Amino acid sequence: MNSDLTNSPVWRALSNKAQNVSKLQNLFAHNESRAKNLTFALNDEFFIDFSKQQIDSATLDQLIHLAQQQDVEKWRDAMFAGDAINFTENRAVLHVALRGQSDDDYSVQGKPVMSDVLAIRERIIDFATRVREGHWRGATGQRIKTVINIGIGGSALGPELVVRSLRAFQDGPDVRFLANIDPADLSHTLAQLDPATTLFIIASKTFTTQETMTNAKAARRWLIAALGKEAVGQHFVAASTNQAEVEAFGIKSQNMFPYWDWVGGRFSVWASVGLSVILAVGPENFLAFLDGARDMDVHFRTASPAQNLPVLMALFGIWNRNFLNRSSLAILPYSEDLQRLPLFLQQLEMESNGKSINREGQEITYPTCPVVFGQPGTNGQHAFHQQLHQGPEVVPCDIIIALTAHPQDEERAPGQHRQLVANALAQAAALMSGRQHAQPERSFPGNRPSTMIVMEALTPRNLGRLVALYEHKVAVQGWIWEVNSFDQFGVELGKELANALLNNTATDFDSSTLALFSQLDHLSRAA
């Protein structure tokens, strides 16, 4: 069933426009100021050039009407007000408070939260500082050299993105991530580690996540075998709220760093799950990362839709997805530091909006989230970009650049960063302009859209702005599509069926699953 959405006049007007949309090449040809008109800035250090999106100003106006019709501003304000906009779970969605400052007045259902937020922030900074400065040491008195964050999904992808993206700023211990229940992940993570200098962070809000607890117990066995049971408390801390289980594991309650039910896993890097980030890059860089997100929060909360970066980004995405029928979105950071951004956004976008049930509990039939994928440029240019340029179907691209290199990288390899960014610009130009050639296989159709997200440099603050930009973009799209972007019930069934298989509690599996499981069990027992 289609909701009223697709029958609304503005949706129909947009559908009509999509039938007669001008080619990008023509949109540029007839408008000298197009780039200027379609570039929107947070400030001098952070701006977005949307001019290579296949859109004219009348269509953009209609899209802004769509946002208004869908009450985007009302939902946004409800989010900032701490209302329970995660309506299936009756929870507030207030990760913006996690980058708040003492004079911000966020509250959840009337209860102010900033004092709790600031208290936990102080505790994780204090703990990380003690480790970084060598006041917190391992059980044998040695300094911590390696930190292993054991967590999966939102408890891994956020901190892994940030630690990797800020590796040029890293001055603390080596930080690694252990997520998968695959024993190979554990085995290769623990190999070459010295228990005496290793600190584990167990990141699981409930302290019951199957993968995380299985790996945590294996890590504890490994540590106990080397240092004895009494060493556990000195080598394990937790980002969790389940005090009873955390203590039963052997972690003292003062080393448990909680967060709140209004913080979804995919937004938890701003809270206690950010501990590994602080250990790696220090409090100052972590706070700058928070400040950057707060810059974007303030902008998102106050800018008009026509100037609002997350709103505009959401609308161009909806134009591509629902009207031009583009089923995927390529994330192309021209930055090895941002290598994990496509993976992080794959979760953020697809877990948030990969849904088909609207607020009325009806099944919707229009497309929602595209498939999100990508790799850093220039690597992808020598691989899947072939399809972006010449495949029968158009793949919109988000290209992310920093105009300047880190000074130490520029020094090591002078001029390479300029080549890197020139390649990014050339990809966008090639996708847009195309080229006619006498040999058909050397022709490029062009008319392929991209958005250019530009930072002056990849600093902690700009990284915070970038992540918050996408968070709010995804929220806006969910509000327009009328889905709940903040639950994730789609992960449940697989989990249940895995347990049913492992515990032999269900017999109505299909013949394929039963045959394969029987072979698995046969070989597992033989091993």
Next chain:
Amino acid sequence: MNSDLTNSPVWRALSNKAQNVSKLQNLFAHNESRAKNLTFALNDEFFIDFSKQQIDSATLDQLIHLAQQQDVEKWRDAMFAGDAINFTENRAVLHVALRGQSDDDYSVQGKPVMSDVLAIRERIIDFATRVREGHWRGATGQRIKTVINIGIGGSALGPELVVRSLRAFQDGPDVRFLANIDPADLSHTLAQLDPATTLFIIASKTFTTQETMTNAKAARRWLIAALGKEAVGQHFVAASTNQAEVEAFGIKSQNMFPYWDWVGGRFSVWASVGLSVILAVGPENFLAFLDGARDMDVHFRTASPAQNLPVLMALFGIWNRNFLNRSSLAILPYSEDLQRLPLFLQQLEMESNGKSINREGQEITYPTCPVVFGQPGTNGQHAFHQQLHQGPEVVPCDIIIALTAHPQDEERAPGQHRQLVANALAQAAALMSGRQHAQPERSFPGNRPSTMIVMEALTPRNLGRLVALYEHKVAVQGWIWEVNSFDQFGVELGKELANALLNNTATDFDSSTLALFSQLDHLSRAA
């Protein structure tokens, strides 16, 4: 323009079938032997269960007719015969010879190639063995501890896949990969390295690839600064065919390992670009990897279409892409060792078949390659699998499992591998069966297809089988779609425009590109 393909009776019959396709749940309900009938084996160690593809036996018969109509067997035989099936570049496509043995009789345009292949294979094995055994040493007499493969695209993704996938078998030096022109990649790769114990492999067939040569020169500067110019020959070797440039770089010709114009970059790991693999895991494991691919080659060359794993895989893919209109393909290896498989296949599939020009030089309008993406399970279950289960659009999945763990991983974490694989089976079952629930957001539609690729263990030989399976699958799809899977002209325009920007040789860029490049240049000069 559509070719005759979409007007052919078999294509129309398949289109009709797609209108009335039974749900997967029903296909299982009415056929007790479905899993058995749709499982096809290379041997006991390697098989594929296609039963969770939404297809009945009459449709599969039609698809096999489609393969016959499109002359798949003829093209396959032409490939094995060394004909110039890469017709835009007038080249043979004979990577199968790279895993050939002395009694195989591959030839290119009448000229036998196996003696050359075996001679180069012997040379790379000999070189790697000398390094591994400490006979080849750095300029100061120290053993080589770290190998850096400098290469991009096919000169990186193949060896990186294999080295990572076989890390449980690694007994040689540490092997790392440097690809991106981003100076951060160089900077972080060289940091912490000791020039005296580092060996660089420059992997570029032409020895002119911009990224590779820029990084190679920077690495040479770094080495010379530490060890002097005369050390270069002892620390650099090449997988290349450009002898003049290789020697000018400072590499002796006996340390240049060539390959041939009938080996595309994305197939070069089987040739000299596999050098880093041999260094990491040794000749025996590399040869087993080749043997596995040869197993699949023999199977592909001899099995009837109805039993032929790559042909069947190609056909199910075409069913999903062209008839059920599925625009993406998720690659889900339940294996951290196979972490890089999705990335490798993204290149293999999208660079090979992300094309719209058919053999007659006409533009085709039917879809070709889907967007290929993925991540290892169970990690993805806590991220983008939400969309696989509950998104409005169906994403077919290839799930890859090894029934047993590496012994050392099983010992370190007993039972975890069984949990890993149970999760894989449960995902496939959940995608297929779905679940009704009183709360709509907890309902799963089911009827979502997956293919289960099963290995007894992730050995070098099974890895070879797996990679060759996908290589041949991609070739079959290209033959059916009537595109040339073996060129990659789509990478050219971006490269040209980047050079035009950097060298100021073109003035007709759009206003957006010019404005951004001017800012880049302004900041680059300020730096």
